[in-house]
Amino acid sequence: MATVSLDCRSRTDQDGLASVRLRIEHAGNQKFLSTGLKVKPEKWRDGKVTRGHREADHINSRLREVESAAQDALTKLRASAVPITASRLKSRVQDELNGDEAPAEHPDFIAWSLERVERVYDNQGTRRNHRSSLRKFERFLGETRGRADIGFRELDASLLEEMMAWESTELDNADSTIHKTMRTLRRMCNLAIRDGHMEQADYPFRHITLSRSRTQKQPLTDAEVEALEERRKAMDQGLVSYPRRDTTAAHALRSWLVQMYLLGMRWGDVCSLRWSSIRDGRVEYTMLKTGTAKSVKLVPKAREIIKVYAGRRPKQRFVFPFLDWRQEDLETDEGIRQATQRVNAAVNQKLRTIAEKVGITSTLTTHIARHTAANRMAGAGWELRKISAALGHQSVSTTEQYLRSLKDDELDEDHMGLF
Incomplete structure (x- = not known):
């Protein structure tokens, strides 16, 4: 009592x-x-x-x-x-x-978590990532329990372990992706305890250890970048059967190169690049992920590729045609984000095929353009601070992760001369 x-x-x-x-x-x-x-x-x-x-x-x-x-x-x-x-x-x-009103009760963990995410995080990308994990948990409940809600006290370690197994077998998610989902659920449980919706004794992560192996993203070598550039030139001249000039694969190759030439521009930003952002020899835009303004010089190699799409102007507002037929609301940043994320998977599939055609054995994705650009900058002697600013990172530690493989190569060279 x-x-x-x-x-x-x-x-x-x-x-x-x-x-x-x-x-x-x-x-x-x-x-x-x-x-x-x-x-x-x-x-x-x-x-x-x-x-x-x-x-x-x-x-x-x-x-x-x-x-x-x-x-x-x-x-x-x-x-x-x-x-x-x-x-x-x-x-x-x-x-x-x-004199505060008592908070509304939320018998449903997911509904409460989705509302809490909007209040606790200012960063749009963080909110989006947490929402995605919670929606995945909701889908898991629907497919395995026939319901889309769950009470706070129903959330236990065995259910979370079943969720992790489901992500692995049904969705074929990598360990890092599963870890990301669980981190969201763990964060929500901690907030639920702090807000008084869950007891410390009921904390389901007491018996679960989250571990993940970081996947090393391998940037392309100068020779591999040159192979992609040569394939792009041959494609534009109609000299190769794959990719053909007006296909998704062709747009994927051109946009990847533009990403790299524009200092590792993020995929979402190059996919939704507007003609209005290109003026006075620069690309000036607001980064979708962080909402901060960015201005990059339009170097000749990027300008040469973009000129291929000059016929789209002024009828189409986007430089690349990836979003022409998307059904999302392209008048809002959130709608554009969703559209670019859905296109990304198809583009990465095309990039993998292109990599095979030119003899690149490492995995080629849109994100590798950023790593390749970062390593190019570091190899040219750029300071870490400048590389971080060029990539639009909010933390220098993130930039250091991008350059890890370069540091290992430098150690190898020093190692060879040591003995």
């Missing part, structure tokens, strides 16, 4: 005063909430200060307010469908004292 009472600590400060606090008890658990008041212990009796205290009326009036707020919070919590805990009751008392 939950109880609330006023308590005066026995320990005093240098002035001989002890803190008055609200004691909250339930099922053997205790929580304390400071009232902000201090009194001499000898002036405290039966939950109030004695009449001998010169501010007895004022202090006792404040204490009655705290006590009343605590009883109101307890009454409301008992009337709700949420299980009572000492932590949850403490949070509700604080809301009552602050």
Whole structure:
């Protein structure tokens, strides 16, 4: 049974005063909430200060307010469908004292998490990634449980382990992708505990260890880039059977090279590159991932490729035709993001085929353009700070990950000369 009472600590400060606090008890658990008041212990009796205290009326009036707020919070919590805990009751008392409305109850973990993501994260990309993981969890429940919701107390380790197995076998997700999904669910569970919707004892990740192996993204060598450029020239002249000039594969090859030539421009930004962004010999745009402005010089090699699409202007607003037939709302950044993400898989498939045609054995994807550009910059002696700025990274540590393979090569050369 939950109880609330006023308590005066026995320990005093240098002035001989002890803190008055609200004691909250339930099922053997205790929580304390400071009232902000201090009194001499000898002036405290039966939950109030004695009449001998010169501010007895004022202090006792404040204490009655705290006590009343605590009883109101307890009454409301008992009337709700949420299980009572000492932590949850403490949070509700604080809301009552602050004049806040009690938060709406969310019996559904996914619905609550989707709402919480919008409030806790400012970065659009982070919100999008968390939403994607939660939607995947929702799909898992639909396919395995015949429902799309789950209560907080239903979330346990065995269910999460089943989810990980489902991602691996049914979706063929890599370990890194599964790890990303689980990190989202773990973060939401931690927030649910903090917000009082889940008990620490019910935390499902206590018995799950998340581990992942980082996949090393291999940038292309100068020779491999040159092989792609030669294939692009032969394609534009109609000298090769694959890719043909007006196919998705052709657009994939050209856009990959433009990504690299424009200092590792992100795929979403080059896919949705507007003609209006190209002016005065520069490409000026707002990065979809971070929402920050970016300005890059339009170097001759990138300009040569873009000129192939000059006939699209001014009828089409996008330089490349990837989004011409998409059904998403292309008037919003979110709609464009969704469209570019869906196109990306098809483009990567074409890039892998092109790589095979020119003898590239490493995996070729749109993201490898960024790694290749980063390594080109580092090889040319660019400072880490400049490379980070060129790539639009918000953290230099991310740039260091891009350059890891280059550092290993440098060590190899030094190693050979050591012995």
